[in-house]
Each structure stands twice: as C-alpha cells, then as structure tokens.
Amino acid sequence: MNAIRQIFGIVWILLGLAAGYFLVFEQSLKLFEKGGMDNIVPAIIYTFILAPLLTGGMCIFGVYALQNEYKRVD
Amino acid sequence: MNSNLSSEQVDKKKLRKVIAASSVGTLIEWYDFYIFGSLSVVIATKFFPSDNPTAAFLSTLATFAAGFVVRPFGALFFGRLGDLIGRKYTFMVTLLIMGFSTFAIGLIPGYETIGFIAPLLVLILRLLQGLALGGEYGGAATYVAEHSEPGKRGYRTAWIQTTASLGLFISLLVILATKKSMSAEAFANFGWRIPFLISIVMVGISYFIRKNMDESPMFEKAKAAGEIVANPLKESFGKKLNFKFVLLALFGATMGQGVVWYTGQFYALSFLQKVANIEFEQSNYIIAASLAGGTGFFIFFGWLSDKIGRKVVMLTGMLLAICTYRPIYQAMYETADVSLKTEVAGSKVIKTDYFMIPKSVDLKKTVKTEFSYTDGSTLTLEESSLTTIFPGKNPQKPEVKRIVHVGTSSFWYLILLVFIQVLYVTMVYGPIAAFLVEMFPTAIRYTSMSLPYHIGNGIFGGLLPAVATYLAAKASTANEVAVAAGQAIPYDKPYLEGLWYPIIIGGVCFVIGLLYVNGKDKEIND
Numbered sequence: 001m002n003a004i005r006q007i008f009g010i011v012w013i014l015l016g017l018a019a020g021y022f023l024v025f026e027q028s029l030k031l032f033e034k035g036g037m038d039n040i041v042p043a044i045i046y047t048f049i050l051a052p053l054l055t056g057g058m059c060i061f062g063v064y065a066l067q068n069e070y071k072r073v074d
Numbered sequence: 075m076n077s078n079l080s081s082e083q084v085d086k087k088k089l090r091k092v093i094a095a096s097s098v099g100t101l102i103e104w105y106d107f108y109i110f111g112s113l114s115v116v117i118a119t120k121f122f123p124s125d126n127p128t129a130a131f132l133s134t135l136a137t138f139a140a141g142f143v144v145r146p147f148g149a150l151f152f153g154r155l156g157d158l159i160g161r162k163y164t165f166m167v168t169l170l171i172m173g174f175s176t177f178a179i180g181l182i183p184g185y186e187t188i189g190f191i192a193p194l195l196v197l198i199l200r201l202l203q204g205l206a207l208g209g210e211y212g213g214a215a216t217y218v219a220e221h222s223e224p225g226k227r228g229y230r231t232a233w234i235q236t237t238a239s240l241g242l243f244i245s246l247l248v249i250l251a252t253k254k255s256m257s258a259e260a261f262a263n264f265g266w267r268i269p270f271l272i273s274i275v276m277v278g279i280s281y282f283i284r285k286n287m288d289e290s291p292m293f294e295k296a297k298a299a300g301e302i303v304a305n306p307l308k309e310s311f312g313k314k315l316n317f318k319f320v321l322l323a324l325f326g327a328t329m330g331q332g333v334v335w336y337t338g339q340f341y342a343l344s345f346l347q348k349v350a351n352i353e354f355e356q357s358n359y360i361i362a363a364s365l366a367g368g369t370g371f372f373i374f375f376g377w378l379s380d381k382i383g384r385k386v387v388m389l390t391g392m393l394l395a396i397c398t399y400r401p402i403y404q405a406m407y408e409t410a411d412v413s414l415k416t417e418v419a420g421s422k423v424i425k426t427d428y429f430m431i432p433k434s435v436d437l438k439k440t441v442k443t444e445f446s447y448t449d450g451s452t453l454t455l456e457e458s459s460l461t462t463i464f465p466g467k468n469p470q471k472p473e474v475k476r477i478v479h480v481g482t483s484s485f486w487y488l489i490l491l492v493f494i495q496v497l498y499v500t501m502v503y504g505p506i507a508a509f510l511v512e513m514f515p516t517a518i519r520y521t522s523m524s525l526p527y528h529i530g531n532g533i534f535g536g537l538l539p540a541v542a543t544y545l546a547a548k549a550s551t552a553n554e555v556a557v558a559a560g561q562a563i564p565y566d567k568p569y570l571e572g573l574w575y576p577i578i579i580g581g582v583c584f585v586i587g588l589l590y591v592n593g594k595d596k597e598i599n600d
Contacts, residue, residue: 005590012325041540042541042544045540045541053533057321057324057325058325061318061322061325064314064318064321069314070322
C-alpha cells in the first residue's frame with residue numbers, strides 16, 4: 001500500500017500542474033480578454049486563489065507522497 | 075505529556091455546559107454569516123448598481139466569496155492567538171467582531187442614498203465577518219474536544235457541527251418570518267435589515283454565557299508545563315512533520331467536505347430559485363424543511379464515527395454525493411419543469427397593474443399571466459416594463475420573470491431530494507471536527523486545524539455558487555451561440571454543468587482520503 005501511495009505522488013503533482021494550467025491558460029486569460037464584470041470576477045478567482053492553492057498545494061503534497069512521508073499514517 | 079482525559083475525570087454536567095455554550099455562540103456566528111448569503115438577491119438591489127441584474131448578482135456573489143476567501147486569514151490570525159493566549163478569550167473576541175459587523179450591515183444606507191460608499195462598507199463588514207468566522211469554528215471545536223472524554227469525541231463535537239446547518243435554518247426562518255409580517259414593499263425597503271439588527275441581542279446573550287466558562291483543561295496543562303509554542307504559525311506550516319498533515323487534512327478531507335456542504339445547502343437553494351424558478355418563499359421552505367429533518371444526523375454520524383471510524387463515515391458520504399448529484403439535480407429540475415405537467419384547460423388568468431415610480435416620471439406596467447396545472451402547480455409569467463409619461467422617449471425593453479409554485483406532491487418530493495443531499499452533508503461534516511482535532515497536538519491545534527478547515531470550506535466550498543453558476547451560464551451561452559449559428563447544441567443539459575465542480579473536487583478528495591488518511595487514529599495525545 002505504501003508503494004501505491006508513493007507512486008500516486010506523481011499523479012498529484014501532475015494534477016496540480018494541470019489544474020493550474022487549465023485555470024490560468026484555458027479559463028482566466030480568455031475571460032480577461034473578454035472583459036466585463038461577469039468574466040473578470042471568475043478570472044480573478046481562478047488566477048489568484050484557486051490556481052495557486054491547487055497547484056502549489058497539490059505539488060507539495062505530491063512531493064511528500066513521493067518521499068513516502070505518509071507511510072507512517074497507517 | 076498525557077493530556078487525555080479519562081471518562082471518570084469528565085464532569086458530565088460541566089461538559090454539557092461547555093457544549094451548550096460553545097454551540098450557541100457558534101450557531102449565532104453562522105446565523106450572522108448566512109443571513110447575508112440568504113438575502114444576497116435583496117442585497118444586490120440595495121448595494122450594487124442595478125443597471126444589470128446579473129452584474130449586481132455576481133457582485134454579491136463576489137462579496138460572498140470575499141467573505142469566504144478571508145476566512146483562512148481569520149483562521150491564521152485567531153488560530154495563532156488561540157494557541158498563544160487560550161481558546162476561551164479568542165473565541166469571545168471573534169463572537170464580538172461578528173456581532174458588530176452583522177449589526178452594522180443592517181444600518182448601512184443603500185447605494186441610492188450614499189453611492190459607492192455603501193457597497194464599500196458592506197464589503198469591509200463582510201470581510202470582518204469572514205475573519206471572525208475563520209477564528210470561531212476552530213476555537214469552539216478544539217474547546218469541546220479538549221473537554222471531551224476518549225471514545226466520545228465524535229459525538230460531543232458533532233453538536234458543534236450541527237450549528238452551521240442550524241444557523242442557516244434559523245436565518246431562513248427569521249427571513250421568512252420577517253417577510254410574512256410585512257408587505258413585499260416594506261420588506262424590500264427596510265424589512266431585510268431586521269435579521270441583521272436582531273443579531274446584536276443574540277450575540278450579547280452568548281457573550282455573557284461564554285464569559286463565565288473556564289479555559290480548556292488541555293491548554294491549561296500545556297501552559298502550566300511550559301509547552302506553549304512561541305510561534306504556532308511557524309510550527310504548523312514551517313515544519314514538514316505538521317505541514318504534511320495540514321495538506322492531508324485539506325486535500326483528503328475538508329476540500330471534499332466543503333463542496334458537499336455547499337452543494338447540499340447553498341447550491342440547492344440557488345438552483346431551486348434561479349434554475350428551477352421556484353418562488354422565493356417556497357424554495358426557502360424546501361431548504362428549511364430538509365435542514366430540520368437532517369440536522370439530527372450530524373449527531374448520529376458523529377456518534378457512529380466513534381464506533382466505526384471517522385474515515386469510513388466521511389468517505390462514504392463523499393462517494394454517495396459525487397455519484398448521485400447529477401440524477402438528483404436532474405430530478406429537481408424535472409419536478410419544477412411545467413412543460414412536463416398537464417395544464418388545466420382554461421386556467422390562464424391575466425392581470426395588469428400600473429403604478430407611478432415615486433420621485434420620477436416613470437410608469438411601471440406589470441402584466442401577470444398565470445397558468446395552473448393538474449398537480450396543483452402554477453406558473454406565473456411576470457412581464458414588467460418601465461416607460462416614461464413624456465412622449466417621444468423610447469420605453470425600456472420588458473423584463474420577463476418566471477415564477478413556479480409547485481403543487482403539494484412536488485413540494486414534498488423536492489424536500490426529499492434536498493434532504494438526501496443534507497444527509498450526505500451530515501456524513502462528511504458530522505465527524506470532521508473530531509477528525510481534525512485528533513490530527514494535531516495541543517500546542518498548535520487551533521492554528522493547524524483551522525486553516526485546512528477554512529480553505530476547504532471557505533475557498534473550495536464557498537466559491538462553489540460562483541463557479542457553478544458560471545459553468546452553467548457558460549454552457550447556456552454556448553447553446554445559444556450554437557442555435558444562432560444553426561448548429562447542434564453542445565450541452566444537452568446546461569443546467570447540470572455547474573455540478574462538475576463539486577463532482578471533480580469531491581472525487582479527487584475521495585481518492586486522496588482513501589489512500590492516505592489513517593482511519594484508526596482517535597488519539598488526542600500529543
């Protein structure tokens with residue numbers, strides 16, 4: 001089980017990066033270009049809140065998982 | 075240090091007082107916090123420029139989000155304070171800040187009176203509410219858990235968990251009672267302020283109850299033993315040993331719990347009102363009845379988590395939620411969809427009203443067309459147009475509102491559908507205070523548990539209405555563009571698109587929780 005937890009660390013890192021890329025490049029930038037309050041509000045939320053949290057948090061979590069930091073949890 | 079309390083050491087009477095005092099204060103804080111959300115549509119018209127109703131509504135949601143986004147900062151600030159000077163004094167301060175902010179919102183003149191200062195003041199007070207709430211919950215949960223005997227921590231802290239739903243329930247009741255006691259015009263003019271203003275009385279009572287309570291015994295012991303850390307923030311987030319559990323608490327529990335919580339209560343209400351077009355009062359009754367029926371289950375699942383483990387209860391709720399959200403919301407939509415009902419022949423009634431807008435030269439014309447259906451439901455198409463009494467000026471484009479009042483059987487069916495969602499909420503939320511408390515040591519417990527809780531609930535959960543509304547609106551727009559271009563519509567059910575947010579976030583959280591969370595840890599020992 002610890003090996004699975006460790007391997008999944010890569011998944012969390014990739015997921016964090018993908019979430020950040022999707023939120024900033026696929027969503028926010030297009031919304032900023034469109035303009036208007038109803039586009040800019042979600043763009044700000046995606047870029048400055050959700051993306052850093054998801055990317056930063058998930059990547060660190062993934063690194064810890066890869067380092068087998070969670071093996072002792074069981 | 076073994077700071078755990080044995081069953082014999084716990085004074086049951088004192089424990090009940092601790093739970094009651096903590097829960098009542100937290101309940102009032104949730105009430106204060108939710109009346110803003112429950113009255114968001116009214117607040118939008120009062121404090122934000124009303125030229126564009128969607129923009130006004132989004133502005134309110136943004137303010138709502140601002141109230142949630144600052145919650146983690148409140149968790150950090152007050153969490154640190156709670157780990158340094160004690161749980162009791164910290165959550166008394168948060169109670170007072172919340173009470174003052176809520177009362178003050180009820181006093182602010184509208185946008186039409188003082189212009190942009192009005193929304194600015196609302197925003198500032200909303201931020202203060204968010205900060206206070208960020209500090210309150212962790213304090214109350216820690217305080218109760220540190221008084222509780224082993225083996226009953228889930229049950230005891232579950233009382234704190236009921237307060238969030240009860241706070242929402244009471245806020246809905248107060249709003250409905252206020253609306254019932256006056257005309258719609260009077261409510262729109264000043265009545266909406268009453269739920270904000272009465273908060274000051276409740277906060278005052280709660281303050282005096284809490285004032286006479288003792289400090290947490292575990293904190294006292296840690297303090298006497300010189301185990302209070304000088305910098306709880308650095309200890310919690312600067313050291314891998316603790317920080318890895320902060321991340322696990324966030325991604326393996328609170329993130330999913332937050333989205334399940336907000337889908338089951340806030341998004342359900344928003345969906346009933348804005349997508350299913352069910353009238354304001356009836357939609358609030360549906361939510362209130364579901365909450366009333368479901369709240370006892372917080373205690374049950376808290377108790378059950380003492381018996382079979384926190385992890386299994388929380389993850390089961392999360393899995394059920396993500397698997398059934400789409401069919402549940404589909405059923406909610408269809409229950410209110412009058413195109414699927416049989417119209418009573420000859421039931422169409424048309425009423426036309428005119429009235430002068432005070433202090434203007436505008437005349438408002440309202441045409442109400444009402445249709446009745448065999449199951450007792452009614453549909454009212456309300457077409458309002460504003461025109462000037464001076465000739466030569468172009469009248470404005472009429473606005474059409476759809477208002478559905480569902481029949482008795484549909485009403486109860488909708489209650490059942492929302493109740494199922496509330497049940498999921500009780501499964502993921504009932505045991506979580508005990509789960510978080512057991513993850514961290516006394517010296518940094520307040521700080522360490524508050525942050526993941528408020529990021530999970532405040533940010534991932536709190537942003538749900540804004541993100542889900544946006545996703546659904548985006549799908550509808552894409553369909554309209556496709557229809558205009560003569561192409562096939564890309565989204566078969568655009569009104570369900572908003573659900574992808576809780577489903578994906580909940581799904582990731584479920585897998586992380588399943589793989590990494592230890593289901594056997596019920597120790598609070600350092």
